Amino acid sequence: MGLHLAYEFTAKRWWRKFKRYLGWRLRNPFAPYEDYYVYSVMRKIRQGDGHPAIGSASRPVRAQSELLDFLQKYGLQPNDTAVDYGCGSLRLGSAVIDFLEPGKFWGVDITDEFYKLGLEALDPAWLRQKAPKLGVINPETLAKVRADKPRLIGSWHVCSKVPEARLDSYIGSIVSLMSPGSIALVHFPETAERRQLSGLAWASPRSLLETVARRHAPNATISFDPLTATEIDGIRQTLLVIRT
Template identity: 30%
Template sequence: MSGEGEARRNGPRSLLGRVRHAARHPERVYPYARRWARDMRLRLGSRDHVSYYRAVMAHDSAEDPDSAVGSATRDRWLALGEMQFDYLVEHGLKPDDHLLEIGCGNLRAGWRFINYLDRGHYYGVDISPDILLAAQQTLCHYELQDKLPRLSLVNDLKLEFLPSEHFTVIHAHSVFSHCPIEVIDECLANVGRLLQPHGFFDFTFNQTTGREHHVLHEDYYYRVDTLLQLAARHGLNGAFMPDWEERPHRQSKIRLTKPQREPQQE
């Protein structure tokens, strides 16, 4: 792990540590200062975190939709989408599953899911109208219109408009890594309703082994136990997925399932 990555996992540096880091990496000072200024401007004009991050996505999507979802190049966009797709298929995703992708973005992985799943079995939601417009272009590029995917704009993660126990797989890649704990709590309080009894919910997050923290209200770092305990409070079983750590990706992954119902006695 790089020194920067290790520092992020262990928690924020002291002020002196940040000054020393800036002195060693002066090329990073100006980009950070630009992000800090944008963070201040967007937070002043936002009523909550969703509206704030929607503004972040609008800014980033205008420059490059691929970069807005965390891919510096088109090759990286393709590779990260393939990695997500391969992992879910290796871990049980089948063509007849009903998949909900929370934070579908511009369908970095979604176009592969849509192509693989049966017609009408993919549902993607996102808080950003700009990135959903880019998702429509991805559908056209890969000629997936006949698969009848659904794409919806949301204002929160309560997902109250979706049917109960409809989805066998729910997937959120690089969503909780940008969410404060109250937004994650809102999602976990409601996502169990959407899952079929034997379904599962996979999500990635930025892991820290030190103090939980955020970077400019865009990147949030959590301990594994914090998220597992939060899921348990909402009646969900959680398991850390160690084989995901073998993938070339900075985030970690947790899988949530619903407790199995006891068979009724006759």
């Protein structure tokens, strides 16, 4: 494709997406941005296009055990409570459910539609035995999760879906689940400057996430850990690690 054609193609796609967002915003003037994310993903799934992270067509970007592997690296034991924050369709969470003792897994998300799609694909007998706890993120659910004193909280492929104006709410909510001795691992695509990757995804500099995390957890230890060794097009896969 020539440079001019490629530019025209990108501009047309951007305009189509912008028009879709504008139409949704006019129909939903007071809805939080998160509802737009759910609308866009469900629209794709209902059209039969499938989605790489949600529903029956979802596949892990790397290993299905990636979330579990990192939670274990940071000390997760079978009798701990762990949270998959922004669990989607449990694409990575199901390995964590399997590792933990019954009733020790919490999966939370901005909608129940995504984890209901995930549950449909899982063995009902195994689900009854493992009894994972699931809930939509709201003050009542967060209070229940907090009461179970999670030792590890993981949030994978979620931070990238949060616009800058909503980062305080996202990180603040994760920090609100922590108690002394707990650890939160927040996966994010890292770039030198905040960069839009697609209509619904952004990469962030670590300084931005550190500033937000410090605002909500001023006494926590905050560090960064590489998720993968590779850097592609100036983007690294990184973990923000918050320890209280």
